[in-house]
Amino acid sequence: MQIYGETFDSRLMLGTARYPSPDILRQAIAASGAKIVTVSLRREAAGERAGQAFWDIIREAGVSVLPNTAGCHSVREAVTTAEMAREVFGTTLIKLEVIGDADTLQPDLFGLVEATQILSSEGFQVLAYTTEDLVAADRLVEAGCRVLMPWGSPIGSARGLNNVYGLRAMRARFPDLTLIVDAGIGVPSHASQAMELGYDGVLLSSAVALAGDPVKMAEAFRLAVAAGRLGYEADPLLPRDMAEPSTPVLGQALLGGAVLS
Amino acid sequence: MEITVIGAGVAGLVTAVTLAERGAAVTLHERSGNLGDNAASWLAGGMLAPYCEAESADPGVVAPGLAAIDWWAERVPGVTRKGTLVVASGRDVGEVSRFARRSGGGLPLDGAGIAALEPNLAGRFHRGLHFAAEAHLDPRIALAALVHRLEGLGGKIRFGSALDPETAPGDTVIDCRGIASDAPGLRSVRGEMLILRTGDIRLSRPIRLLHPRMPVYIVPRGEGLFMIGATMIESSDAGGVRLRSAVELMNAAYALHPAFAEAEVVEMKAGRRPALADNLPKVTRRGRIVSVSGLYRHGFLLSPDCAAKAANIILGNTKREEIAA
Numbered sequence: 001m002q003i004y005g006e007t008f009d010s011r012l013m014l015g016t017a018r019y020p021s022p023d024i025l026r027q028a029i030a031a032s033g034a035k036i037v038t039v040s041l042r043r044e045a046a047g048e049r050a051g052q053a054f055w056d057i058i059r060e061a062g063v064s065v066l067p068n069t070a071g072c073h074s075v076r077e078a079v080t081t082a083e084m085a086r087e088v089f090g091t092t093l094i095k096l097e098v099i100g101d102a103d104t105l106q107p108d109l110f111g112l113v114e115a116t117q118i119l120s121s122e123g124f125q126v127l128a129y130t131t132e133d134l135v136a137a138d139r140l141v142e143a144g145c146r147v148l149m150p151w152g153s154p155i156g157s158a159r160g161l162n163n164v165y166g167l168r169a170m171r172a173r174f175p176d177l178t179l180i181v182d183a184g185i186g187v188p189s190h191a192s193q194a195m196e197l198g199y200d201g202v203l204l205s206s207a208v209a210l211a212g213d214p215v216k217m218a219e220a221f222r223l224a225v226a227a228g229r230l231g232y233e234a235d236p237l238l239p240r241d242m243a244e245p246s247t248p249v250l251g252q253a254l255l256g257g258a259v260l261s
Numbered sequence: 262m263e264i265t266v267i268g269a270g271v272a273g274l275v276t277a278v279t280l281a282e283r284g285a286a287v288t289l290h291e292r293s294g295n296l297g298d299n300a301a302s303w304l305a306g307g308m309l310a311p312y313c314e315a316e317s318a319d320p321g322v323v324a325p326g327l328a329a330i331d332w333w334a335e336r337v338p339g340v341t342r343k344g345t346l347v348v349a350s351g352r353d354v355g356e357v358s359r360f361a362r363r364s365g366g367g368l369p370l371d372g373a374g375i376a377a378l379e380p381n382l383a384g385r386f387h388r389g390l391h392f393a394a395e396a397h398l399d400p401r402i403a404l405a406a407l408v409h410r411l412e413g414l415g416g417k418i419r420f421g422s423a424l425d426p427e428t429a430p431g432d433t434v435i436d437c438r439g440i441a442s443d444a445p446g447l448r449s450v451r452g453e454m455l456i457l458r459t460g461d462i463r464l465s466r467p468i469r470l471l472h473p474r475m476p477v478y479i480v481p482r483g484e485g486l487f488m489i490g491a492t493m494i495e496s497s498d499a500g501g502v503r504l505r506s507a508v509e510l511m512n513a514a515y516a517l518h519p520a521f522a523e524a525e526v527v528e529m530k531a532g533r534r535p536a537l538a539d540n541l542p543k544v545t546r547r548g549r550i551v552s553v554s555g556l557y558r559h560g561f562l563l564s565p566d567c568a569a570k571a572a573n574i575i576l577g578n579t580k581r582e583e584i585a586a
Contacts, residue, residue: 020317021540022448042494053448054495057538156473206473212363 001201002178003147004093004125008035011195012225013066013180014218015040015205022057024214029061032218037063038095038203040070041085049088066127068095073102075115082119094119095149095182095203097129105155105183109136113143120144129182132166134173141177148174149182149203152194156206158186161193171198188217188224195228196236264575265290265431267424271302271400271560272553272567273437274407278336279568280435281414283576288431289416292423292441296404301439302560304454304532306480306490307400308467309333309562310345312392316364319541322559325566330396332565337398337406339483341466344393346370346378348386349471350516356471357388367392381462381518397467399482400561426550433575436552440497440535444554449497449533452558453506454490456482457514459524470517477513486527489514493558502529534558544570551575 001011014034019025029037039058042051058065067085072078075098082094098115100108107130116126120143127147128140137148150170153159161167162184171179178201181194185204194202202225211217262285266277269291277289297303311326334340347367349356361367367390368374376383378391408418426436436442440449464481480488492506507529514521537543537555544567545552551574553567 020319021538023539026538042496050449050451050496050498053497057448 001180003036003127008064010035010222010225011201011229012191012221013038013201013203014208015203016058016209017205018209019214022054025209026057026061027215028208028218029063031215031222032208033222034218035063036066037061038066038068038205039089040068041081041088042071051088055088065089065091066093066095067091068129069097071099072097073099073108075111075118078111078115079118082115082124083122086124092123093125093127095127095129107131107151109133109139112136113139116140116143116145127180132163132170134170137170137174141174147178147180149180151183152181152190153184155183157184158207159184160186160190161197164193164197167194167197167199188220191221192224192228192231195225196231198232201225262286262433262576263431264288264433264435265424265429266435266437267426267429268437268439268441269293269296269404269408269418269420270300270437270439271305271404272439272556272564273435274404274411275564276435276437276553276568276571277416277418278407278411278414279565279572280575281411281416283572285572285576287411287414287416289411289418290422290424290429291418291420294421296408296420297401299441300404301452301532301534302400302404304452304491304530305400305558305560306454306467306478306488307398307403307561308345308478308480309340309396309398310392310467311562312364312366312395313345313347313360313469314559314562316360318559319539320365321541322563326559326562327394329562329565330394333398333403333561334396336410337403339402340396340398342396343466344391345395345397345467345469346375346382346389346391347469347471348375348382348389348517350386353472354388356473357390360471361390364390364392378466379464379468381464381520382468385518395467397480398561403561426552432549434550435571435575436550436554439554439556440533442535442552442554444552446537447535447554448495448537450536450557451494451496451498451531451533452491453494453502453510453529453531454488455502455507455510455514455526456528457487457489457521457524458485458527459487459520460485461520461523462518468517470513472513472516475509475513477510479514479517487514487521487524491558497533498531499533500531502531506531542567544574546574 013036069078069081098108098111126145132150153162180201182203191202266289281287309330311323370389372387467480469478536557542555
C-alpha cells in the first residue's frame with residue numbers, strides 16, 4: 001500500500017484507543033500485521049507532552065504512527081491539532097478529521113476541504129476522512145490530498161459498507177489514488193468486502209479494540225484483509241442473472257439448450 | 262519490625278492497616294498536609310464492582326475484588342451492598358447484551374425491574390442489569406476511617422512528610438506513592454470527576470450508563486450528593502478539568518435523569534491514576550523496598566489483595582521476588 005510515496009507491506013491500519021490495556025494493544029498490533037497505527041492527539045495530552053508514556057508504548061510496537069485530528073469540530077481546531085501532531089510525532093502525515101455532526105460523527109466536507117488546503121500549503125501530507133461523495137473527493141484532490149479515506153459507515157457503528165455503489169464509483173473515479181475505507185467496519189467480512197472492491201487498505205479501531213478478544217480479532221482482520229485483496233487481484237467473477245454450470249452437462253436432459261451456446 | 266509506608270492514598274493506608282493488624286510497627290508518611298490532597302483515591306468512585314470491571318479488565322480482578330467487599334465492610338462505615346445497576350437508553354440498549362456477555366453475568370432487568378430497584382428511574386430505562394453481589398462506599402469516609410483504625414492499632418501517621426524510599430528509615434519501606442513514584446513502566450491515566458448535589462432525585466446504588474463512546478457512572482454519596490465519573494485519558498496532565506470532559510460528564514448525568522439539570526456543581530476535579538502496561542497492579546520487592554504500584558482504576562477494589570501480598574512478602578517470608586496481583 002502506497003502512502004505519499006512510501007510503501008507499506010500491510011493494507012490494514014489500526015487505531016490505538018480504547019484497548020483494555022497497552023499490553024493488549026501491543027499484542028493486537030502484532031497480530032494484525034499492521035504497519036501503520038493511528039494516534040489521536042488530545043490537546044491536553046499534547047501540552048507538556050503529557051501523553052508521552054502512551055506514545056512511547058506505541059512507538060515500541062515498531063510501527064509507523066499516523067496522528068489524527070479525531071474529535072476536532074472546526075477547521076481551526078483541526079489545523080492546530082495537526083501542527084501539534086507534527087511536532088510531537090515528527091511526521092508530516094496527518095489523518096484529517098473535521099467532524100460536522102456530533103451524533104453521527106459525519107465529516108464536515110466543507111471544513112475538510114478548507115483544512116486540507118491550509119495543511120497542504122503548510123507541507124502536510126493529508127489523509128482525509130471523508131464520505132463517498134465524489135464532488136468532495138474532487139475538491140480534496142484539488143486541495144492537494146492524495147489519500148482519500150471514505151467512511152464505510154459512521155465511526156464506531158460497526159455497520160460495514162453502507163453504500164457499496166458509492167464506494168465502487170469512487171474507486172472507478174480515482175483509479176490511481178490511494179483509497180482506504182475508514183470507519184464503520186465491524187466484522188472481518190466488512191474488511192474483505194472493501195478490499196474486494198479494490199480499495200488499497202482498511203482502517204479500523206473499535207472493531208478490534210472493543211472486541212471480547214482484541215488480539216484474536218486483530219488476527220481475523222489480518223486474514224480478512226489479505227483474503228479480500230487476493231480476491232480482488234485474482235479478477236473475480238461478476239454476478240450474473242443466469243446460472244452457469246462449472247462442469248459441462250452435455251448428455252443430460254437440457255432445457256432451452258443454454259449450455260450449448 | 263519497623264515498617265515505613267510512603268503515601269497515604271488508598272494503597273498506602275490499606276497496606277499500613279494490614280501490616281498493623283498483623284502486629285508490625287508501622288509509620289505512614291504522606292507528603293501532603295491533609296488526607297486526600299493529591300491522592301487519586303480521594304477522587305475515586307468507590308465502587309466495589311468486580312464483575313462490572315471485568316467487562317474491560319482482566320477476569321482475574323473478580324476474586325480479589327469480591328474479597329475486597331468483605332475487607333472494607335469489616336473495617337469502615339458506609340459500605341453499601343445493594344449491587345450495581347447497569348442501564349442503557351434508547352438506541353444504545355444493544356450495549357446491555359454486550360456488557361452482560363463480557364462481564365459474565367448480571368440479572369437482566371426490564372423497565373419494571375429497574376423501577377423496582379430505583380423508583381426514580383421509573384419509565385426512563387427499559388433494559389438493564391443488576392449485579393447484586395457488588396457494593397460501594399464513600400472513599401473519603403473510608404480513608405478517614407482507615408487513618409483512625411491505623412492509629413488505634415498503634416500505627417503512626419505523619420502528614421507533610423515527603424520521604425524518598427531509598428533513604429527512608431525502617432527495616433522495610435513500602436512505596437505506595439502512586440503516580441508520584443518513578444517506577445519503570447508506570448504511566449498516568451488521567452481521570453476527571455464531578456460531585457453534584459440535588460434533593461430532587463434519590464438513588465440507592467451506583468448506576469452505570471452504557472454508551473458506546475462515553476460510558477459513565479453515578480454513585481450516590483448520601484445527603485443529596487452524587488459523584489459522576491470518570492474520564493480515562495492517556496495523559497500525565499495534572500491540570501484541572503477540561504470543559505469537554507465536564508460537558509460529557511454533565512450530559513451523562515442529565516441523560517440518566519433530567520433532574521440533574523438543577524443540581525449544584527459542588528466539586529470538579531481531575532486526578533492521575535497510576536497504571537502499568539497490563540493495567541493490573543503489581544507488588545514487587547527490591548532489597549528492603551517493597552512497591553505496591555499500578556492500581557489504575559482499581560484502588561479500592563484491589564488494594565486489600567495487594568496489601569495482603571505485600572504483608573506476606575514482608576512478614577510471611579515469602580521468597581518470591583515478584584508477585585503479580
